[in-house]
Amino acid sequence: MKRRKWSAEEKMNIVIEGLKGEQSVAEICRQHNISQILYYRWKDEFIQGGMGALSGKQRKTAKEDAAVQAKLDEYEKLIGKLTVKISTLKKRSTSEQGALGMYL
Incomplete structure (x- = not known):
């Protein structure tokens, strides 16, 4: 049940x-x-x-809740930007390693 x-x-x-x-x-x-x-x-x-x-x-008051939510939104945007940057750097690093391998 x-x-x-x-x-x-x-x-x-x-x-x-x-x-x-x-x-x-x-x-x-x-x-x-x-x-x-x-x-x-x-x-x-x-x-x-x-x-x-x-x-x-x-x-917490509604004002405090809104402030916390705004900060959370800000952090989520930052995480998104950093994730894209890390991905770009990884791709660049991989392609540079491949290019170096061709010259060795």
């Missing part, structure tokens, strides 16, 4: 369902066909994530 992929939002909703206390964790797990171990793992991850947000660890 193939495992189901749960989205972050689905996991969060299931954990919140359990935190409300209107149903037992066992009932919630049966309804969603997940193990209690998985539920508690999601709950721990959810709480740790929330603690990280409350502890002042800030996420």
